[in-house]
Amino acid sequence: MAEERHIFSVFVENRFGVLARVSGLFSGRGYNIDSLNVGETDDPQISHMTIVTHGDAQIIEQIYKHLNKLIDVIKVTDLTTENHVERELVLIKVHAEPQKRGEILQIVEIFRGRTVDVNPTTLTIEVTGDEGKLRAAIDMLRPYGIRDLVRTGKIATMRGGVR
Amino acid sequence: MATTSGANILIESLKHAGVEYIFGVNGGAAMPIFDALYDAEGISLIPMRHEQGAAHAADGYARATGKVGVTLATSGPGATNLVTGIATAFMDSIPMVAITGQVYTHLIGNDAFQESDVIGVTRPVCKHSYLIKSSDEVADVVASAMHIASTGRPGPVVIDFAKDAQIHESLFHYPEQVNIRSYKPKVDGHPRQIAKAVELIHNAERPMLYAGGGVVLSNGCEELRELAIKTGIPITVTLMGLGAFPETHPLSMQMPGMHGSCCANYAFTDSDLVIAVGARFDDRVTGNLDKFAPNAKKIHIDIDASCISKNVPVDVPIVGDAKRVLAEMNKLVHRVEIEPWMRQIDEWKEKYPFEYQQKGDKVMPQYVIEQIYDIYPDATIVADVGQHQMWAAQHFKYTEPRQFINSGGLGTMGFSLPAAIGAQFGCPDKTIININGDGSYIMTIQELIPAITYKLPLKIFIINNMYLGMVRQWQELFHNKRYAAVDYHDNPDFALLAQAFGATGLRVERVEDVRPALEKAKGVDDGPVVIDFIVDEEENVFPMVPAGAGLGDVIRGLA
Numbered sequence: 270m271a272e273e274r275h276i277f278s279v280f281v282e283n284r285f286g287v288l289a290r291v292s293g294l295f296s297g298r299g300y301n302i303d304s305l306n307v308g309e310t311d312d313p314q315i316s317h318m319t320i321v322t323h324g325d326a327q328i329i330e331q332i333y334k335h336l337n338k339l340i341d342v343i344k345v346t347d348l349t350t351e352n353h354v355e356r357e358l359v360l361i362k363v364h365a366e367p368q369k370r371g372e373i374l375q376i377v378e379i380f381r382g383r384t385v386d387v388n389p390t391t392l393t394i395e396v397t398g399d400e401g402k403l404r405a406a407i408d409m410l411r412p413y414g415i416r417d418l419v420r421t422g423k424i425a426t427m428r429g430g431v432r
Numbered sequence: 433m434a435t436t437s438g439a440n441i442l443i444e445s446l447k448h449a450g451v452e453y454i455f456g457v458n459g460g461a462a463m464p465i466f467d468a469l470y471d472a473e474g475i476s477l478i479p480m481r482h483e484q485g486a487a488h489a490a491d492g493y494a495r496a497t498g499k500v501g502v503t504l505a506t507s508g509p510g511a512t513n514l515v516t517g518i519a520t521a522f523m524d525s526i527p528m529v530a531i532t533g534q535v536y537t538h539l540i541g542n543d544a545f546q547e548s549d550v551i552g553v554t555r556p557v558c559k560h561s562y563l564i565k566s567s568d569e570v571a572d573v574v575a576s577a578m579h580i581a582s583t584g585r586p587g588p589v590v591i592d593f594a595k596d597a598q599i600h601e602s603l604f605h606y607p608e609q610v611n612i613r614s615y616k617p618k619v620d621g622h623p624r625q626i627a628k629a630v631e632l633i634h635n636a637e638r639p640m641l642y643a644g645g646g647v648v649l650s651n652g653c654e655e656l657r658e659l660a661i662k663t664g665i666p667i668t669v670t671l672m673g674l675g676a677f678p679e680t681h682p683l684s685m686q687m688p689g690m691h692g693s694c695c696a697n698y699a700f701t702d703s704d705l706v707i708a709v710g711a712r713f714d715d716r717v718t719g720n721l722d723k724f725a726p727n728a729k730k731i732h733i734d735i736d737a738s739c740i741s742k743n744v745p746v747d748v749p750i751v752g753d754a755k756r757v758l759a760e761m762n763k764l765v766h767r768v769e770i771e772p773w774m775r776q777i778d779e780w781k782e783k784y785p786f787e788y789q790q791k792g793d794k795v796m797p798q799y800v801i802e803q804i805y806d807i808y809p810d811a812t813i814v815a816d817v818g819q820h821q822m823w824a825a826q827h828f829k830y831t832e833p834r835q836f837i838n839s840g841g842l843g844t845m846g847f848s849l850p851a852a853i854g855a856q857f858g859c860p861d862k863t864i865i866n867i868n869g870d871g872s873y874i875m876t877i878q879e880l881i882p883a884i885t886y887k888l889p890l891k892i893f894i895i896n897n898m899y900l901g902m903v904r905q906w907q908e909l910f911h912n913k914r915y916a917a918v919d920y921h922d923n924p925d926f927a928l929l930a931q932a933f934g935a936t937g938l939r940v941e942r943v944e945d946v947r948p949a950l951e952k953a954k955g956v957d958d959g960p961v962v963i964d965f966i967v968d969e970e971e972n973v974f975p976m977v978p979a980g981a982g983l984g985d986v987i988r989g990l991a
Contacts, residue, residue: 282614285563286551297556327741334738340560340580343614 270325274303276348276355276425277332279318282341283309291318291342294335300324304357304422315343319355319424348425355425358397360385361407364414365392373413380406391416435601438567439464442531442593445574447475448606451502453857454531455480455489455850457513459506460546462533464598466504478857478886481878483510485850487517488876491526492851495837496812497858498651500527500581507533508546511592512553516844518588519557523841524672525649527586529577530558534594537565550592559587565594567602579610584617585736586649617735621752621760629707629731629748630764636705636729638773639665642688642717645672645840646710646734652755653677653833656709658762665768666777668696670711672840675830685777686786689717690977691822694784697975697983699777703728710734710754713743714841723982733757784975784988786826794968795943797895801827804865804893807950811863811891812837814855816848816872818902820895822973824867846875849892853879856888863891870896870923877929883960884934890960891953892935894926897969905972930962941966
């Protein structure tokens with residue numbers, strides 16, 4: 270069976286140990302997590318996880334069912350099958366001698382990024398977007414020398430409606 | 433209202449939940465709980481000799497009664513010793529609450545004396561777990577744990593209880609109701625799915641029922657019997673479900689799988705409709721998945737959605753409680769016309785019963801089981817794991833649910849003696865027979881002590897072939913008879929050993945002594961009786977579907 274990437278939106282009780290239960294579900298079955306993001310929701314008792322994973326249809330179905338089976342999981346949605354928006358933020362620390370700064374800032378402008386830190390030899394740039402945009406931005410900056418690169422992992426939500 | 437200690441709140445909460453017995457071993461971080469139990473009324477602590485035994489005893493109690501079994505141990509090594517017992521209950525979906533003392537909250541994570549991360553260690557082998565760090569939480573946690581353990585697909589819940597929270601005082605208030613927003617098991621099957629299943633049943637030519645432990649757990653055996661008898665569809669019941677449908681009934685095909693009946697295995701291979709109820713298509717049942725029921729549509733009734741289409745793709749999944757779903761189906765089904773199929777089933781049954789060859793004057797293990805059945809047909813059998821377990825499953829005919837208790841999923845050697853103790857506490861009026869192996873018996877033999885202390889009339893029958901027999905069988909068949917680490921000829925004399933413990937101990941070496949010894953055991957009712965049956969050493973369990981083979985390729989015996 271062909272492998273597919275899936276994005277799961279998971280609402281969980283905001284309690285200690287929940288993340289370990291979720292990640293244990295994956296590690297105990299030899300499934301991979303491509304990225305995982307956790308944060309509080311508007312209700313401080315509930316956290317939201319965005320989990321990006323891949324596998325064949327049978328594995329994805331098992332992941333969905335096992336996430337639902339966890340006692341602390343309130344709701345699971347496979348966003349891949351829903352109309353959704355997804356974003357990721359990346360911080361790129363790029364080597365930037367004074368004479369190259371202008372070029373780099375133009376690239377940042379094109380990607381609607383922001384410069385969040387500057388010093389005599391580097392610029393730290395923040396770019397937000399979907400996977401394709403981040404890849405393009407990183408590719409454009411790579412020739413200048415990337416010193417550090419940190420990503421949030423994907424966050425995603427369904428378009429419209431209420432959860 | 434007066435406040436009371438967290439330990440007292442735990443005991444009061446367990447009493448509110450209907451707990452009668454706690455099987456445990458004392459230790460430093462659990463001392464306030466044992467202290468609270470010391471003069472508690474309406475709830476008894478049964479001290480076991482090893483935490484693994486305590487967990488299995490709670491498990492055996494749960495399997496025999498359907499109620500939640502409770503076990504209690506201290507932190508660190510006490511808790512880690514429980515793990516095998518928790519995992520055993522988890523694999524067979526047994527309702528259990530395992531309580532462990534934990535070090536003081538300010539020491540958690542400090543590598544304190546007898547500290548272990550119990551929540552971490554048990555996470556993959558329990559249904560859920562709680563760490564109690566305040567006496568305020570105790571009643572709510574106990575109520576939730578009991579609810580989670582016993583509903584949906586049952587399973588063990590761990591409560592790790594910090595010592596200071598056991599000592600601190602709070603008001604006791606047991607919640608009337610448990611409402612966990614993230615946990616709402618789906619018990620009613622979807623009507624459209626049920627209708628689809630019924631249509632398939634009515635149109636099948638070669639249908640079969642395949643029922644497992646889930647039917648027993650849901651107390652749905654009456655409904656299962658009604659479905660089989662009303663439709664006239666033949667039925668196979670797994671190791672975990674034995675007794676869910678009486679094996680003495682003409683529709684019974686007995687147990688399927690690796691050491692199951694040829695009839696059940698051939699039926700799977702030829703069937704055009706498999707109706708699975710509370711069974712999980714375990715590899716020991718299906719054999720090679722590519723060859724499993726290749727011509728059959730599959731209906732799967734299970735309360736755990738993640739069990740459905742896990743191993744075998746299913747045509748009509750029905751998520752729900754077996755008892756409820758079966759009751760709904762029974763309203764819709766009628767008798768099916770399947771005479772040619774039934775003639776085939778009857779022919780297989782006639783031709784390939786469970787059988788064995790008598791070897792000279794040896795005591796054959798199957799003969800011992802047959803005699804046990806003949807003398808104690810209504811007894812509850814608690815078997816251990818290995819060859820004797822399979823012979824006990826094959827040669828005793830089970831007619832009632834919960835009549836056969838064993839560690840099916842995890843296959844835990846050493847399970848049976850402590851589980852039999854728990855079963856006897858749960859069912860004081862039943863005859864509990866522990867059929868054990870010489871390898872498995874020695875793994876938890878220390879639990880003979882509480883059996884004697886409490887004068888439990890357990891019948892402990894050891895099928896002693898002086899080998900780790902099932903492994904030896906595989907070595908004989910697949911490892912050129914290289915009998916590595918299975919030779920148990922250095923076993924002690926189990927009869928003398930039983931006497932040293934203070935139990936009645938008998939040794940049987942001749943065929944003619946088998947029945948008299950079993951009869952004699954019947955008369956011993958003031959404590960356990962151990963009979964060491966010295967059986968043929970190299971007898972194998974047949975039929976056998978070798979690992980990786982299809983069910984149709986069953987080996988009926990060695991020429």
